[in-house]
Amino acid sequence: MSLEASLGHTFREPRLLREALTHRSFGTPHNERLEFIGDGVLNCTIALALYEKFPELPEGQLSRMRANLVSQPALHSLAQRLDISQHIRIGEGEEKSGGRERPSMLADALEAIFGAILLDSGFDAAQAAINRLYVTRIAQVNPREGGKDAKTRLQEFMQSKHLPLPTYSVERVDGEAHAQVFTVRCSVPQVDQEAVGRGSSRRAAEQQAANAVLNKLGV
Template sequence: VTVKALQNRIDYDFRDAAILKSALTHRSASKDHNERLEFLGDAALGLAVADALYARFTDASEADLTLMRVELVRGSTLALVAREIDLGSYLSLGAGERKSGGRNRDSILADALEAVIGAVVCDGGYAAARDVVVRLLKSRLDLVREHPIKDPKTLLQERLQGQGDDLPDYDVVEKTGDAHDRRYRVECRVDSRQLVAFGEGTSRRDAEKEAAHLMLKELEKCD
């Protein structure tokens, strides 16, 4: 399997092949792994999806746009997209991860896809990365409004119940701004997993949704 084939699949030619190699390298395989690129790609992905949704659905409310964004950037969605471009075949994994089926693990695939997006940002800038994201998610962007989307808090509760974990606790840890311009910072805590995530929003409910979304991402990394 050649890296050129992957570039054809995402319809982007890297000028610097080394950065794509880093994006495809799991931490189990090398010290020069993809986690920093994953961090960058996660941010670029979120902005690119927000851009696309804002432009497509001009009558959608902030709440609707947020739910659609959460659906499109969640780990399980990214893993499906990664499988569609056969991303697992291009990954460099340590022996243990290879033997345990790492090439087909949702968390590894989702992280690697974000890393590839981050690599495009470094190689060609945000606009190039945005175009890659829109191409990869095109069919889902076209359909995302036609299907009912569950609130991140509901998704988190269902996932934890299904795994026999404690239900999440939400606490407001900070309120800033005047009454007409309030912002909330909320902590979401899952004691049985010893995990904490923080979300922010203009209402407590929005901050809780963001915290639940980030907690789902943390749980996906643990799988």
């Protein structure tokens, strides 16, 4: 599946997508200005989605949930799902230093893509693309958890007990390269708990495993 198909948006001006996928180490024009625009449309879209989903929540709680959803880890996870690392254009030095897989670079590129869609087809198109990518995450938001994901909540639980952090290990990877399924084990021997999660990315599987451990602990 092409990147445009995964995004659900076909660019009228393909140069905008190329620019969004161009790191400054590759040359100019690069994606930093598009990232600036993308950050704005992302924050606005997620704010609207949360505002509509949780009409009873105050501004402070909505802000915390939004911050978690638009954080670098959240964007990095989505960028991995879209396989952006295979499309991004970076300089030779960045390539040698592993920049293609750097979370910050991939998160920035995804924001730049949102900005590119906005310039290409307007706010509604950018909002639609973001909502498609975030539909599962928005559905899973629990106001009682302040928008924190399962791994964060499990980590904070362990820290509150002054115990070592959980460990995550990939047990297997199934499927073709474009449709892989990861199986990850989360182990917390200090409280005699472990669980297995499965997902289309390592991060998704880790989140599922962490959530299973939280359920076992009654957290």
